[in-house]
Amino acid sequence: xxxxxxxxxxxxxxxxxxxxxxxxxxxxxxxxxxxxxxxxxxxxxxxxxxxxxxxxxxxxxxxxxxxxxxxxxxxxxxxxxxxxxxxxxxxxxxxxxxxxxxxxxxxxxxxxxxxxxxxxxxxxxxxxxx
Numbered sequence: 001x002x003x004x005x006x007x008x009x010x011x012x013x014x015x016x017x018x019x020x021x022x023x024x025x026x027x028x029x030x031x032x033x034x035x036x037x038x039x040x041x042x043x044x045x046x047x048x049x050x051x052x053x054x055x056x057x058x059x060x061x062x063x064x065x066x067x068x069x070x071x072x073x074x075x076x077x078x079x080x081x082x083x084x085x086x087x088x089x090x091x092x093x094x095x096x097x098x099x100x101x102x103x104x105x106x107x108x109x110x111x112x113x114x115x116x117x118x119x120x121x122x123x124x125x126x127x128x129x130x
Contacts, residue, residue: 007059011082014058019043020051024060024074031064082113 014020025041026032035071038048051073053063059078064071 008082008085011060011079012060012086014054014060017051017054019047020055023048023051023055024079027061027072027074030070034070034072035074 015024022041023037026037034049034052037044037052041048052061056063056072060075061072062075064073
């Protein structure tokens, strides 16, 4: 658990900077090259590169090289898992409430589906043969 906590601390340190959060938002719509990311910010290329390095080290983005370009994309599961673990540890009652709400929504959806199928069967049974 200690190793996971240390890794998660890196995630939260990376998220502490507004430029890095903005980079993550830019990557939300898909993969971008380093140059495309740099053009979106009023800071120097080396500064953008440092921010990308912090995000990569934290495991929040992935890097892919193609010819002389570097492309970045979100590592969505990493962010979701870290934030979820943190919220579960800090607000366990909220986690339980979310679980219950999710299960309730799932049961309601299953009930609605079953009702719709039953309604179609009844309608089909009531139709006259052709």
